[in-house]
Amino acid sequence: MxxxxxxxxxxxxxxxxxxxxxxxxxxxxxxxxxxxxxxxxxxxxxxxxxxxxxxxxxxxxxxxxxxxxxxxxxxxxxxxxxxxxxxxxxxxxxxxxxxxxxxxxxxxxxxxxxxxxxxxxxxxxxxxxxxxxxxxxxTWTLLAFSLPESSQRQRHDLRSQLTWAGFGPLIGGLWIAPGHADVTAITADRELGSHVRVFRSTxxxxxxxxxxxxxxxxxxxxxxxxxxxxxxxxxxxxxxxxxxxxxxxxxxxxxxxxxxIVRADPHLPIQHxxxxxxxxxxxxxxxxxxxxxxxxxxxxxxxxxxxxxxxx
The missing domain is CATH 1.10.10.10 (Winged helix-like DNA-binding domain superfamily/Winged helix DNA-binding domain)
Known part of the structure; x- marks a missing residue:
């Protein structure tokens, strides 16, 4: 979708x-x-x-x-x-x-x-x-997040959603996915949305x-x-x-x-x-x-x- x-x-x-x-x-x-x-x-x-x-x-x-x-x-x-x-x-x-x-x-x-x-x-x-x-x-979708250590549940939920959407942890709180990944559910979340920043880049x-x-x-x-x-x-x-x-x-x-099987695959570009x-x-x-x-x-x-x- x-x-x-x-x-x-x-x-x-x-x-x-x-x-x-x-x-x-x-x-x-x-x-x-x-x-x-x-x-x-x-x-x-x-x-x-x-x-x-x-x-x-x-x-x-x-x-x-x-x-x-x-x-x-x-x-x-x-x-x-x-x-x-x-x-x-x-x-x-x-x-x-x-x-x-x-x-x-x-x-x-x-x-x-x-x-x-x-x-x-x-x-x-x-x-x-x-x-x-x-x-x-x-194009790559980059998503950066910063959550306090006390927000363990939100941190777990966010990582689950990112993995589901094909993201991988690039470094620290910066995650990356190929193409224009759908992050609507994350950015619209009242608990998580204010803690994330999303960019599209090459x-x-x-x-x-x-x-x-x-x-x-x-x-x-x-x-x-x-x-x-x-x-x-x-x-x-x-x-x-x-x-x-x-x-x-x-x-x-x-x-x-x-x-x-396909849900376990992050759907990465075939040339890489x-x-x-x-x-x-x-x-x-x-x-x-x-x-x-x-x-x-x-x-x-x-x-x-x-x-x-x-x-x-």
Whole structure:
């Protein structure tokens, strides 16, 4: 999303992604059965991470709420049991991400505005921003902040938001991100806004940008994520490992895993990354794997999901 993202949405997106990483009930086995053999099933994913993927792909933009029983059925296909699914739905209601509505004996769940903003951020990162920053114009966003030592909570929140937005710590309280990074949520924050200063600039020709990139950002983590993704999904994208797969389960696992990887990537200019940077190859595999299951997964979701108009 561009600079129109609200202060609350910017803060909540970072926080909810962090919560999803800590959420209890890792998915590794089918409820009541043995390990899944679908592509990507060997990866530990959290129920809330899968739930956000489910909501972003099959509920966002539909102005509907979904019957809990059909959500449970969908999640059973990914290896998430009924108890874990119900607990995830309840926690997300408590966090203001879902609203629930009873129709007779049935409980339905729909998105809140807060959840919609978070999901659109993920949609933007996957389908619009992409994994490769190959159109950088040479501009950097510099953000300087000064907070008293007593403001530990604000300092932690600010660093979390900066990391989420692709910033890295250049030196002291000066952080840097490529391009025109969106800092609307930070500058509009009444607690933080008065403590930050933001500049757009270009580097002097004498600056060793590749060295700065290596010293400022953790490149090993996203590189390892892309490499592991290639190992897990290349065969499926190429048309192998396709016998008897559950397209809906594969779709949810594929997108959940991919979003976690691209969110760990600060999206640095490709010309200042190692020549063997694996993002482009991984993104090609992701898109080809998604193309293999997209139509079938949507048909399955339409068949399985019982919906009602969203109200309130």
């Amino acid at each position: 561009a600079g129109g993202r609200s202060r609350a949405a910017g803060q909540d997106t970072a926080r909810e992604a962090s919560v999803a990483e800590r959420d209890e009930g890792a998915v590794g086995e089918v409820a009541g059965g043995g390990p899944r053999t679908d592509p990507g099933s060997e990866v530990t994913l959290r129920p809330q991470s899968l739930m956000l993927t489910f909501l972003g792909n099959f509920v966002l933009g539909g102005d509907v709420c979904v019957y809990s029983g059909s959500i449970i059925e969908v999640f059973g296909r990914t290896g998430v049991g009924e108890h874990a699914t119900r607990s995830t739905l309840t926690r997300m209601v408590g966090r203001g991400l879902l609203q629930r509505r009873r129709e007779g004996r049935r409980m339905y769940f729909g998105l809140t505005d807060r959840a919609a903003a978070i999901l659109r951020d993920g949609e933007h990162r996957i389908w619009k921003q992409g994994a490769v920053n190959d159109d950088w114009d040479g 580097a002097d020709p004498a600056t060793d940008i590749p060295r700065m990139v290596h010293e400022t950002w953790d490149l090993a983590t996203p590189a390892a994520g892309y490499a592991a993704f290639l190992d897990r999904w290349s065969a499926f994208a190429d048309g192998r490992d396709a016998t008897g797969v559950d397209e809906l389960a594969v779709k949810l696992r594929l997108l959940t895993e991919w979003l976690q 990354l190692p020549a063997d940077w694996p993002a482009a190859a991984a993104e090609d595999v992701f898109r080809r794997a998604d193309a293999r299951v997209d139509a079938a997964s949507r048909a399955l979701a339409e068949e399985l999901l019982e919906t009602a108009p969203l109200r309130g």
